[in-house]
Amino acid sequence: MPKILTLALSLLIAVAWLQAQNQYPRTGSTQTGTEATGQTAVEGCLQSANGNFTLTDKSGTTYNLQGDTSKLTEHVGHEVQITGSTSGSSSASSSSTTSPSGTSGSQQPMLTVDKVKHISKTCKSSSK
Secondary structure: OHHHHHHHHHHHHHHHHHHHHHHOOOOOOOOOOHHHHOOEEEEEEEEEEOOEEEEEEOOOOEEEEEEOOOOOHHHOOOEEEEEEEEEOHHHHHHHHHHOOOOOHHHOOOEEEEEEEEEEEOOOOOOOO
16 A cells, blocks of 8 residues: 555656646747747848848748847847747738738738847858
8 A cells, every 4th residue: 555655646746747847938949938938039140221120040031120129230140049029920921922012021020029149140041
């Protein structure tokens, strides 16, 4: 009887410990936990034109950056990781077929800048 009780108690403690680990998602990871926190980390090449900043990731997706862009000027032309919330990505694929006007602003997803992490002084991703 004591062996069964010890085994049951050990299993209960292990399950409780695992549940506690999943309750708080890790911060600082690039794509892990983006659903729970509402944050997305995108790594790519930072560009600027007419005071507007864009980030092109390795797959070729270009994000218009908004929010706190004051820290971005010193990183133009560099590989960076931007953490923030995205919007408009679901309409980006459909707007190319539905908007014949060809406005590029409505076709690119928006990324609101919360954090900037410098990766490299040169861009790894190829220019379009």
